[in-house]
Amino acid sequence: MEVKQSKVVTTLKYLLLIAAAFIVFFPIYSVIIGAFKTQVEYYQSGMALPKNFGNFANFTKVLKIGKLIPSFGNTLVILLISLAGNILFGTMVAYALGRFKFKLRGPIMGLYLGAQLIPTITTQVSTFSIIKFFGLYNTMGAPILLYLGADVLQIVIYLQFINSIPKDLDESAMMEGASLFKIYRSIIFPLLAPATATLVILKTISIYNDFYTPYLYMPSQKLRVVSTAIYSFVGPNAAQVNVISAGILLIFIPTVLIFLFLQKFIFSGVTSGAVKM
Template sequence: MERYENPVVTVLKYASLIVASIVVLFPIYSVFVGAFKTREEFYSSGLSLPDNFFNFDNFVRVIEIGRLDIGFMNILTILAVALCGNILFGSMVAFAIGRFDFKLKNGIIGLFLLGQLIPTITTQVALFSVVKSLMLYNKLAVAMVLYMGADVLQIIIYLQFVRSIPKDLDESAMMEGASLFRIYRSIIFPLLAPATATLVILKTISIYNDFTVPFLFMQDERLQVVSTAIAAFVGPNAAQLNLISAAVLLIFIPTIVIFLVLQKYIFSGVTSGAVK
């Protein structure tokens, strides 16, 4: 039997969906159309479409003036090292905590969770002192170290997945003479592919969009990343919004590509094919 639905409720439902879609898509639309406008056209035409969608002058100026080539190279280097560290350390720690019982185990997990509750901004003064004492200030390595150690999101994500993997797999491998490291390398880590994909997406977006760490600890222009490169188009009295729109559009593209490539792994089963 078909359920009767009040027409008023149906109208309100679709109206709310339309409003929500507009709210979500409006910033993307404004950035997209603004990236192809000249400065005069940007301030005079409002949200209307640009006169020429083949006007790439803003993108050329962004790359030349903002040195986005250096920004992309630096952020890709930081991402490669930081993500490898997050994946390696996070999966190893989660394997140890999720598979073995030892003293202070619950206390360690509690400290990991407590670290997530402390606002990052409250630790900047102490963090700056630590960075200076380690002689990492104004070096690319400072971002790599901070992104690997200042966030325990990877441990929390991996721990939930490790706990869902049957321990029978470990026992079967031990009966065949496999060591603990072999179990981690050949059984546990391959089954953590969905967690790794989730971690890569979340950490990439977080590191890619972060402005605080590069701004505070990497003042040298040669160390700028894509987030700090946009600051070159913000003056003391006004901002060049058409150039900022072009820069945001260029910076936005890699995030979309990464998500489209890795999204299928997020929804795959954690133990898919394990028995085979």
């Protein structure tokens, strides 16, 4: 009886795994095959494989009409500046909280944690007013400013690594006349490289996939990023599902490549930091 029950349980597990894999991969499959079909073939063949995987007409059309190439350029500019600010502020905040003991250390960390509990939508009116006040509305400065701040996730990850760095290094450097800033620049920052790589990947994916912020603060067509560009393209071309699939695939490829080639940094950075903590 136990053997039969074990077989039944195992069979159910595999069936559930197959069902879960189907649910996850079927939309991706439909996008990939649709991107290489003509409009007539798409509606006639259903979910069958395309006759010609060498048909790149849909990709050419979406790049030309959807203006994805300038959108990729805008996204890259926002990404580079935002990531530089995240790394700079994140490492500095974590350095101050992890290396120095002062009365406001606990409250500051509590404020970072508390800010995560406030729904973003409830602060949009005040945030929008601030962006307008500084004259950043409808400029790249708006999303860059909103992405620059260090959030609690990166601070926690950086703190895990900072707490694993021996304080003897700081004391030795101070005895040789090094300032606090030089200790940060020459000792702390280089040793935070694994955590920085992890944060770069996570932040890149987060900013790249964000639609709400660019859509709200950069309505100009010249300032479109990939998420808003594909959204604007879908409206007048809703009937051309094959072309829309090509656009989705073009936007989807960079995130997949980033994850496949750099996933080891995500896992090794987070787990090693957790172990050292």
